[in-house]
Amino acid sequence: MNINNRRYTGSKYKLMSWIKGLLEEHCVDCNSFFDVFGGTGVVTASVIDMYQSFVINDFLFSNEIIYKAFFLQxxxxxxxxxxxxxxxxxxxxxxxxxxxxxxxxxxxxxxxxxxxxxxxxxxxxxxxxxxxxxxxxxxxxxxxxxxxxxxxxxxxxxxxxxxxxxxxxxxxxxxxxxxxxDLQGKNISIYREDANKLAKSIKADIAFVDPPYNSRxxxxxxxxxxxxxxxxxxxxxxxxxxxxxxxxSDYCRSAAPKTFEDLVKHLDVKYIVVTYNNTYNSKSTSSKNKITLEEIKAILEKRGKTLVFEKPHQCFNAGKTEFTDHKEFVFITKVGEKDA
Structure with a gap:
């Protein structure tokens, strides 16, 4: 079984071709990749060929074991x-x-x-x-x-x-x-820590941020x-x-915007890449995002020039919630660069 052969809410597996293209075009001269909320590990696995060193983190015990099984050399x-x-x-x-x-x-x-x-x-x-x-x-x-x-x-x-x-x-x-x-000689560090705390001790070229956004x-x-x-x-x-x-996780509570801003503030990277899906107006309270698209953009723009990309994408649905016009968003912030 490969790393993507599991069922997981919010998995980016089907979006990785699009995301990789955005990384290649907009995140230049990068050698290291920090997967802040690793989830399935699919993102890191998909970009193994693009960078030399990796940091992957998730606070679930099961995901930590999965990372060690797939990535530890x-x-x-x-x-x-x-x-x-x-x-x-x-x-x-x-x-x-x-x-x-x-x-x-x-x-x-x-x-x-x-x-x-x-x-x-x-x-x-x-x-x-x-x-x-x-x-x-x-x-x-x-x-x-x-x-x-x-x-x-x-x-x-x-x-x-x-x-x-x-x-x-x-x-x-x-x-x-x-x-x-097989990482083919590349380096990887695996953590199971609170992302906001870990961010204060990690330096990388790219931080990929895909936190939970709703109350689940x-x-x-x-x-x-x-x-x-x-x-x-x-x-x-x-x-x-x-x-x-x-x-x-505080990302699943009303404190999510403040928690996200604290994370973004402390990321020591060249680029911040954030993924987001537009379920903020969901009829289901558990599916409704705790952070709005506008809040994310405003927080990221404090760190630098931020580009926003979107793509239609069918989200996870257990059959109880109706989603229409569902999209996935990717924000790419070049830290320190301001709009002209």
Whole structure:
């Protein structure tokens, strides 16, 4: 599986050809790239050929593991991983005991037997790492592979805010391996930090900024991935089986404009590239953007000359919200340069 083979709200995968063209034309003489809100990691993966050094950051534990699996240039044994994957797929699910995943997510997010296998595999990956049977990179690959594998069969619309009720849950979980990316000698630093704090310590040529803009907290949207990644087995509550709140972003609250301005103010870069979609007037309060297009432009123009580009684009829609004339915007600010 490649890095884009997962379902993720706000993924820029289908827009990357357009975005790369804008970067090539308007961000000149650049060698380093700071992916401030890395999300799926698709943006960094798509521009690997364009720059020499990279910084990628996201505050989700699951995304950090995924970055390490795909991007860290550490040794791993492919034959070992192939054999482990083969063994996982040969397990008789019907003979497995109940475990944390099956007790909490069985016949909800996954078919019960699939949930037992997912829980078994997660525990086995942890055991292999503890016993020293797998290297760090192999651990990251196996865990990311588990996340990608169960995401393909999860009984959801593409996130874990809720599971689909009232229909048969398909039984098609199989364990597949992700395919790490060869950086060909390039450098990458991976962080799981508050973006506003990290921005004060990073220097790069380009900062790519794609924050959450509405009230949907990503730590809650992807809580199943977070819980299985951390594997601290918290008590889960509610119909959606969520853990206690953590990693709640101010970008999803009324403080978003002020938080965004603080970030932009402290970016030490030549160019600031911001993506934005126009759901500010959405009928759904959860989809409605916390920052307006006008606010973003005004904040960016304080740092330098800002160009705005737009493209029609079908946004994420779980079926409850009607969007018309949806567009994706890209702002490119040349820091320090003012309009004539």
């Amino acid at each position: 550490e040794a791993y044994d492919q034959n070992k991983l192939d054999n482990i994957a083969k063994a996982y797929n040969e397990i008789d699910k019907s003979k497995l005991k109940s475990n944390y995943v099956s007790k909490n997510y069985g016949d909800k997010y996954f078919k019960m037997e699939d949930a037992k296998l997912i829980g078994y595999i997660r525990e086995d990956i942890k055991s292999k790492k503890k016993k020293g049977e797998i290297a760090d990179k192999e651990y990251y690959i196996l865990l990311a592979s588990l996340l990608y594998s169960f995401d393909k069969s999860a009984n959801t619309v593409g996130h874990y805010e809720a599971y689909i009720k009232g229909k048969e849950i398909r039984t098609d979980f199989t364990f597949g391996l992700i395919e790490p990316i 907290q990503y730590s809650r949207f992807y809580h199943v991935m977070e819980t299985i990644t951390k594997w601290d087995k918290p008590s889960l509550t509610g119909t959606a089986m969520k853990p206690p709140e953590e990693n709640m």
